[in-house]
Amino acid sequence: MPKTAKQDIWGALADGTRREILLLLRSRPHTAGELADQFELTAATVSHHLAVLRASGLVHVERRAQTLIYSLAAEGFGEVSAYLKLFARGRRK
Numbered sequence: 001m002p003k004t005a006k007q008d009i010w011g012a013l014a015d016g017t018r019r020e021i022l023l024l025l026r027s028r029p030h031t032a033g034e035l036a037d038q039f040e041l042t043a044a045t046v047s048h049h050l051a052v053l054r055a056s057g058l059v060h061v062e063r064r065a066q067t068l069i070y071s072l073a074a075e076g077f078g079e080v081s082a083y084l085k086l087f088a089r090g091r092r093k
Contacts, residue, residue: 009080012056017041018049022058022072029062029071 012018021035036046050070053059057076062069 008056009058009076012052012058013080015049015052018053021046021049021053025059025070025072029069031067031069035070 017039020039024030024035024038032043032047032050035050036043039046050059050061054061054070058073059076060071060073062071
C-alpha cells in the first residue's frame with residue numbers, strides 16, 4: 001500500500017529526534033550544522049531527519065548562498081492538529 005501524506009506526517013513525528021528538532025525550530029530557523037551541534041549525531045544524520053520532516057510538510061528549507069536554513073512549517077501541522085482535536089473534545093454521545 002502506498003504511503004499517504006498522513007502516514008508520512010505520523011511517521012515523521014514518531015521519531016524522538018525529529019520531535020526534538022521541531023522543538024528547536026520553534027524558537028528560530030537553524031542550519032543542519034546548528035541542529036547537529038544540539039545532538040550527539042552527525043550532520044548527515046540530522047540532514048536525513050530534516051529531509052523526512054521536509055517531505056512530510058513539517059519543515060521549510062531556504063537556500064542562502066551555500067547554506068540551507070530550516071524553519072518550522074506551521075501550516076503542515078493542520079492535519080495533525082485536527083486529528084488530535086477529535087480526542088480533546090471527548091467521546092461522541
